[in-house]
Amino acid sequence: MFSTKKTLLAAGIATFAFAGSAFAMSGNSGSNSGDAAKMDGKYASNYKEIIEANGGKYLDSKVIAQILGKDAMNGREGLIGKLDPNNPYSFEVDDAIDGGDHGNGQCKVPAAFLDVHNAAKKHYYDDSTFVANGFGTPIAESAMKIWNISVDGDGNGLPDPKVGMTVEKGGEVYVKFCGMCHGEFGEGAKGYLPLAVDQSLVATDPSAPAPMKTVGNYWPYATTLFDYIRRAMPFWTPNAPFIGDAGYMGMVGYIMQSNYIPKGFDKDGNPVQLDDDDFYNSVMLMKQNKFMKNQGNFFCDHRPVVHNPRCMKDCPDYMVGDGKGNIHHFTEARKLPDGSFQYNVPQRLHEAPPGVGHAGM
Amino acid sequence: MTDKIVEKVAIQTEESRNQSRRAFLKGSAAVAGGVLFTKSALADSVDGVNKFDPVKAVAPYKGEKEITTVLPDQIERKSLGFGVRKYPYGMPSPYEKEVQRRTLEWLTPDSMASITMTPIQSLNGIITPNGLHFERYHGGVPTIDPAKHRLVIHGLVERPLIFTMDDLKRFPSISRIHFIECPANGAMEWKGVQLNSVQWTHGMMSCVEYTGVRLSDLLKEAGIKPEGKWIIPEGSDASGMSRSVPVDMAMDDCYVAYAQNGEALRREQGYPIRLVVPGCEANMWVKYLRRIYVHDVPLQHREETSKYTELMPDGTAQRFSWYMEANSVITYPSPDFKMQGPGKYYVRGLAWSGRGKVAHVDVSFDGGKNWKEAHFTSPVLDKAWTRFEIEWDWDGSEAFLMSRTTDETGYVQPTMPQMRAIEGTNNVYHRTAMVTWRVHPWDNGANGGLIQNVQY
Numbered sequence: 095m096f097s098t099k100k101t102l103l104a105a106g107i108a109t110f111a112f113a114g115s116a117f118a119m120s121g122n123s124g125s126n127s128g129d130a131a132k133m134d135g136k137y138a139s140n141y142k143e144i145i146e147a148n149g150g151k152y153l154d155s156k157v158i159a160q161i162l163g164k165d166a167m168n169g170r171e172g173l174i175g176k177l178d179p180n181n182p183y184s185f186e187v188d189d190a191i192d193g194g195d196h197g198n199g200q201c202k203v204p205a206a207f208l209d210v211h212n213a214a215k216k217h218y219y220d221d222s223t224f225v226a227n228g229f230g231t232p233i234a235e236s237a238m239k240i241w242n243i244s245v246d247g248d249g250n251g252l253p254d255p256k257v258g259m260t261v262e263k264g265g266e267v268y269v270k271f272c273g274m275c276h277g278e279f280g281e282g283a284k285g286y287l288p289l290a291v292d293q294s295l296v297a298t299d300p301s302a303p304a305p306m307k308t309v310g311n312y313w314p315y316a317t318t319l320f321d322y323i324r325r326a327m328p329f330w331t332p333n334a335p336f337i338g339d340a341g342y343m344g345m346v347g348y349i350m351q352s353n354y355i356p357k358g359f360d361k362d363g364n365p366v367q368l369d370d371d372d373f374y375n376s377v378m379l380m381k382q383n384k385f386m387k388n389q390g391n392f393f394c395d396h397r398p399v400v401h402n403p404r405c406m407k408d409c410p411d412y413m414v415g416d417g418k419g420n421i422h423h424f425t426e427a428r429k430l431p432d433g434s435f436q437y438n439v440p441q442r443l444h445e446a447p448p449g450v451g452h453a454g455m
Numbered sequence: 456m457t458d459k460i461v462e463k464v465a466i467q468t469e470e471s472r473n474q475s476r477r478a479f480l481k482g483s484a485a486v487a488g489g490v491l492f493t494k495s496a497l498a499d500s501v502d503g504v505n506k507f508d509p510v511k512a513v514a515p516y517k518g519e520k521e522i523t524t525v526l527p528d529q530i531e532r533k534s535l536g537f538g539v540r541k542y543p544y545g546m547p548s549p550y551e552k553e554v555q556r557r558t559l560e561w562l563t564p565d566s567m568a569s570i571t572m573t574p575i576q577s578l579n580g581i582i583t584p585n586g587l588h589f590e591r592y593h594g595g596v597p598t599i600d601p602a603k604h605r606l607v608i609h610g611l612v613e614r615p616l617i618f619t620m621d622d623l624k625r626f627p628s629i630s631r632i633h634f635i636e637c638p639a640n641g642a643m644e645w646k647g648v649q650l651n652s653v654q655w656t657h658g659m660m661s662c663v664e665y666t667g668v669r670l671s672d673l674l675k676e677a678g679i680k681p682e683g684k685w686i687i688p689e690g691s692d693a694s695g696m697s698r699s700v701p702v703d704m705a706m707d708d709c710y711v712a713y714a715q716n717g718e719a720l721r722r723e724q725g726y727p728i729r730l731v732v733p734g735c736e737a738n739m740w741v742k743y744l745r746r747i748y749v750h751d752v753p754l755q756h757r758e759e760t761s762k763y764t765e766l767m768p769d770g771t772a773q774r775f776s777w778y779m780e781a782n783s784v785i786t787y788p789s790p791d792f793k794m795q796g797p798g799k800y801y802v803r804g805l806a807w808s809g810r811g812k813v814a815h816v817d818v819s820f821d822g823g824k825n826w827k828e829a830h831f832t833s834p835v836l837d838k839a840w841t842r843f844e845i846e847w848d849w850d851g852s853e854a855f856l857m858s859r860t861t862d863e864t865g866y867v868q869p870t871m872p873q874m875r876a877i878e879g880t881n882n883v884y885h886r887t888a889m890v891t892w893r894v895h896p897w898d899n900g901a902n903g904g905l906i907q908n909v910q911y
Contacts, residue, residue, distance in 0.1 A: 388772075399877045
């Protein structure tokens with residue numbers, strides 16, 4: 095299901111922090127009733143004071159509970175009801191609000207925090223007594239033409255729409271420079287990352303190998319793809335002038351096509367896929383930037399998620415051993431026939447994907 | 456000939472030790488579940504003054520067989536050693552050659568985008584020697600000429616500036632000791648035990664003294680515009696590493712380091728300059744720093760979207776998880792060592808927190824049921840390794856050793872079952888729960904004094 099309306103928030107916190115009710119949570123929501131949160135419909139109207147009183151920690155679970163109220167702590171359902179364009183605490187940035195064709199904006203700094211931030215007068219650059227040391231040399235922005243390769247999530251920094259090539263031509267460039275490591279169809283090779291394997295990200299069996307995170311099922315922005323490939327690929331000769339912006343744009347088109355990212359929707363709401371002879375450029379990329387499949391599923395840092403007391407004696411079962419008080423119920427590494435322990439076995443036998451590194455990380 | 460005699464003395468020593476252990480174990484049967492080896496070297500108080508009692512003081516040695524073989528002379532006493540400047544840059548003794556960074560070849564398909572781990576089981580104190588600092592590259596190590604290196608600050612600033620290395624060293628300097636930890640430290644152990652060494656479970660981190668120039672000084676020099684809310688440091692290596700850092704964090708305690716442990720940065724750690732983001736995941740500490748771009752929003756780059764984000768069991772993912780949470784590990788005894796028989800041990804290890812100073816470290820010998828507070832044997836510094844130690848009288852029975860950090864924010868390090876229940880097993884990053892070392896029961900060394908990494 096695609097939607098340009100961004101839904102998920104940092105406040106997804108509640109789902110996780112309170113899901114494990116077996117843990118001794120510090121009972122934030124309950125203890126805050128006295129903090130004079132003025133609940134005005136969907137959020138506390140005095141949110142700025144609440145954030146300020148907590149040292150500006152807008153992502154703190156305690157702060158979120160105070161602003162969004164107790165019912166926001168009833169899992170994600172409770173939260174989603176809290177999200178609307180008029181809620182300045184919402185992380186949701188809808189095209190309608192900030193008026194831009196900017197792709198998805200979830201997890202931007204919320205408007206409420208920016209207000210607090212600005213009000214706090216922490217403007218180091220406003221210090222009237224400051225006099226520069228004069229140790230550097232001024233440099234013109236135009237001198238940064240080659241060095242400045244940054245592209246942001248709104249598409250700032252992308253090449254001119256004239257620069258690009260057809261998806262089919264992009265596929266040829268991809269096969270030439272990328273296919274040997276990432277597979278001709280993005281399936282991965284030699285231990286390098288697949289780019290277009292569509293696996294579910296939801297965990298079913300905790301002992302099963304982790305799902306492969308690819309452009310289609312994981313990446314929230316298409317702009318990242320252009321930035322990263324031009325920045326760091328091909329691995330052995332990155333930022334290659336002989337590929338150029340047009341070539342990099344073409345590669346992005348081919349990878350997006352391989353991941354079935356639509357370029358739009360027809361009047362019946364069915365996704366429209368990229369054609370081989372579509373000219374792939376920054377305009378097409380920004381269209382697709384709105385339809386990244388996983389874009390709504392990121393939330394900002396919600397830690398700490400466990401709030402244990404510093405128990406010293408006869409600790410409760412949930413903090414002991416296997417979490418049920420049994421200290422002899424543990425897992426250990428696989429044993430060889432002679433009884434000795436054999437470590438690293440699943441990876442050595444390629445039964446499990448690597449945990450870290452260029453491939454897995 | 457000398458070697459033979461040394462060997463003989465060694466065997467004699469070992470026999471003597473084993474003999475006394477056997478005597479000890481027999482005797483210990485009479486001690487009903489009590490704590491052993493608590494014999495005080497102090498006699499009863501006389502007039503409020505403790506008097507030293509030599510008989511009591513040597514009691515733990517009672518029954519040890521005396522070594523009678525005459526200690527042989529040593530060859531080192533009979534010949535000259537090497538002179539000055541044999542090694543203009545000194546190297547460790549050849550006997551320390553096993554203490555080295557190591558990697559697991561199955562982790563990555565090549566060595567240019569790979570990682571090595573620091574042998575923290577062999578380290579003492581809180582400083583990692585430069586040659587043992589862990590490595591993590593995304594595009595290999597460049598060898599940059601500092602005379603040609605430049606740092607540019609541009610974007611939403613009043614005065615875009617370019618600095619030479621000489622320019623940077625004219626700024627006021629700052630030296631701080633901080634830990635640096637890859638957020639994937641321990642990543643291989645989400646689904647269960649994989650590895651049996653502290654080097655593998657916790658070695659993607661180091662702690663050194665960095666010297667450099669405050670980032671706030673550089674940013675003030677360029678003059679951030681009010682709409683500049685994020686800085687994007689970028690490296691000049693093949694990966695062009697880039698991350699988005701909030702300007703508040705940048706103005707707080709970040710700095711641009713040109714030295715580690717008193718000498719220039721090593722190439723492996725970003726020579727000639729790297730960013731230091733105390734307490735935060737190492738990926739943000741951009742190496743070979745050549746550009747700081749000031750922008751109004753984070754750039755949503757690859758290393759903060761597709762990587763270094765934590766996949767939860769329900770398919771959602773956490774991002775912008777910069778801080779390394781409170782963590783700790785017992786380095787001795789740990790799976791790299793063997794128990795040497797029942798008796799007294801000084802259990803020691805490392806504790807750290809990305810959110811400030813370590814406040815307490817508690818150690819459990821029974822899988823988390825009961826805890827005792829350890830004391831610190833190093834300075835307690837902000838966002839730095841802290842070395843703890845605690846006395847333990849091991850009675851030879853099975854034990855489950857765990858250490859737990861409480862940091863100055865009051866956060867208590869969680870257990871693995873708690874973390875797994877919330878974050879699942881596909882998370883990869885920030886596995887900061889406690890680990891457990893299972894000490895096997897002592898059976899006169901038949902199992903080799905095994906200490907095993909197990910997981911609850």
